[in-house]
Amino acid sequence: xxxxxxxxxxxxxxxxxxxxxxxxxxxxxxxxxxxxxxxxxxxxxxxxxxxxxxxxxxxxxxxxxxxxxxxxxxxxxxxxxxxxxxxxxxxxxxxxxxxxxxxxxxxxxxxxxxxxxxxxxxxxxxxxxxxxxxxxxxxxxxxxxxx
Numbered sequence: 001x002x003x004x005x006x007x008x009x010x011x012x013x014x015x016x017x018x019x020x021x022x023x024x025x026x027x028x029x030x031x032x033x034x035x036x037x038x039x040x041x042x043x044x045x046x047x048x049x050x051x052x053x054x055x056x057x058x059x060x061x062x063x064x065x066x067x068x069x070x071x072x073x074x075x076x077x078x079x080x081x082x083x084x085x086x087x088x089x090x091x092x093x094x095x096x097x098x099x100x101x102x103x104x105x106x107x108x109x110x111x112x113x114x115x116x117x118x119x120x121x122x123x124x125x126x127x128x129x130x131x132x133x134x135x136x137x138x139x140x141x142x143x144x145x146x147x
Contacts, residue, residue, distance in 0.1 A: 022085040022104070022116070026063065026127070029076055034068035037061070045132075055142075056111075057132040065125040073125050080118050088116065098122050110136055 030037050040060040048054060065073055080102060088104040099121040106114040112134040118127045 022083060022088060025079050025083055026129070029065065029072070030063060032065075032068060032072050034065065034072070036064040036067065038064075055132075055138045056134045057130055059131045061129040061131075063127040063129075065127075066123065068125075073120075076125060077120055080120070088114075112136065112139070 029035060038061070042058045045054050045058055045060075065076055068076075085104075087106050089107070090102070091105045092101070092103040094101040099119065101117070101119045103118075104116040105112050113131065115130040115134070116127065117130075118125075120126070
C-alpha cells in the first residue's frame with residue numbers, strides 16, 4: 001500500500017512541477033503538428049534597432065496553434081488556465097464572449113524582462129512572447145500615444 005501512495009505522490013509532484021514551469025509548457029507544444037512558430041532573435045532585433053526604436057526588446061516568439069488538432073488546442077487552453085509559474089505575474093485577463101486574452105509579465109525591479117500574451121477562442125489560439133529589458137515608462141508612453 002505504501003508503494004502505491006508513494007507512486008501517486010511522485011506522479012502528483014511531477015505533474016505539479018510541470019504545470020509550474022512556463023518554459024517547459026511552451027516547449028512541449030512548439031513541436032506539435034500544426035503549430036506555426038516564428039522567432040525573431042536578438043540579431044534581427046539589434047539590426048532593426050538601426051531603423052526603428054525597439055524599446056529594449058531582444059526577441060519575439062509567436063506560436064500559432066490555430067491549425068492544430070482540437071485535443072492539442074484544448075490541452076494548451078487548459079494549461080494556460082492552470083499554469084502557476086512563480087516567476088510570472090498575471091497582468092491582465094480579459095474575457096469577451098468566447099475570446100480570452102491573458103497577459104503575464106516577468107519583472108526584475110521596475111523593468112519588464114518578459115511579456116507573454118495569449119489570446120484564444122473556440123478555433124484560434126495564438127501566443128506571443130516578448131523578451132528584453134523593457135522600461136515601464138516606455139510602455140506607458142506607447143499606451144498614451146495610442147489612446
